[in-house]
Amino acid sequence: MRYFFEIAYNGTTFHGWQRQKNAKSVQQEVEEALSKVLQSEVSITGSGRTDTGVHCLQQFFHLESDEALTEKLSFTLNKMLGPDIAINNMFQVIEEGHARFSALSRKYEYRITTKKDPFQKDFKYFLNRPLNIQTMNDAAALLIGKQDFESFSKVKTEVNNFFCDITEAEWKVNGTDLVFHIRANRFLRGMVRAIVGTLLDVGFGKIAPEEVKNIIIAKNRKQAGSAAPAHGLFLTEVTYPPEIVKK
Template sequence: MQKYKLSIEFDGTDFSGWQIQPTDRTVEGVLEQVFSKVLQQDIDLIGQGRTDAGVHARGQIAHMDLPEGTDIERVLQGVNGLVGDEVQVIEYEEVHESFHARFDAISREYEYTITTRPIPLMRHHSWALRQTVDLKLLEDCAALLNGEFDFAGFSKFNEDNYTTLCKIQRSLFDTDGDVIRYRIRANRFLRNMVRRLVGTMVRVAQGKMSIEDFKRVLQEPDAEIPTFTAPARGLVLEKVFYKK
């Protein structure tokens, strides 16, 4: 068998996330079904991690094993033709048999897009704010996140977590007219973590929460301070990084 690393782009608007579910339509489920149809055999696609319903990806990574001698380019041409415009496999690479899309990843990077007014052409890929925000406060909050912290207070409980510590390598906002983009890179992310960070930072920037309370949630995850979760539609998994 030959193992392939796939880079996948998808619009998550009408999907219930990446991971296969018994009844809901997911990206992984649709891709496995189409690959199996093209290859006339069952295919197991292993992703680097899950994404929530409504979240998008520019660089989701997955791996799969195919029989030696498979014409991978022909297979991908068939898959991309059948799977529809919401999902496309944009790159492939032959990798060592020991490669694992999830366990070999060393960091991930997400981008969240906010608009300061409703922009119709971006409505499925951004969070339109109805109130003004203090950009300086957004930047101050983002700067606080660089380093290693316990993000239990900014995530959804998951009993499978062996730790809630995450090391943030990059955290910053960039503004271009009516569009504000937040970029964050870390060694790992918890469920809802990016969306909850963005939502809570926006609350601070709108004067609905103090930056001191934001710091406290970061330093004391058990503090009974409510956080806010931003809509899924503004979030994009940009890139997954691996050792060279």
């Protein structure tokens, strides 16, 4: 039987989602807790990977179990896991349901504040330089559609192709906060932070909005801007077809 778990976490103290040999990861923490509860070695598959310091409001992982699992497992896991990880839901899915490959879309938000706030220093990028939001949104509109985003990917990454289909890319202002919303069917390693860094260069007037199209065409990471700091980035939503849920 296959089960999906909905998870959220504060990424400040983690070296990303994926298990690593000599670094603390979210996947490792969850697998170790599950192995203790279920009294057997457990391996989980996540809907994707987040980088060091990136936060998550909604992500999913799946696991296989020979025995039926109940909601009590979520309660027990939340007691065992530290305060930076929360299991918010669990449900059985069909055998073909896959946390990564069945996902229809993922959404990220990049959060910036123009007002220094010591209580949000780990969750928003403090930036007190003036920005032209209109030109940033003009540039963001050029990201929409299925395109090759190699220019915004980390150089050393194992993927079959660099094509992503972006359906949403927009900056929104709320008082002293500025949030970038981006949704796509998939994302490359470091892609959102590289996009944000490039759009900030547009907002600073370093490059023209239309230059973003040339950066995409170049397929060269050196042509794009520097990656924005990790702590402003949140994975906020992963969507799946409703038919994967076991009736």
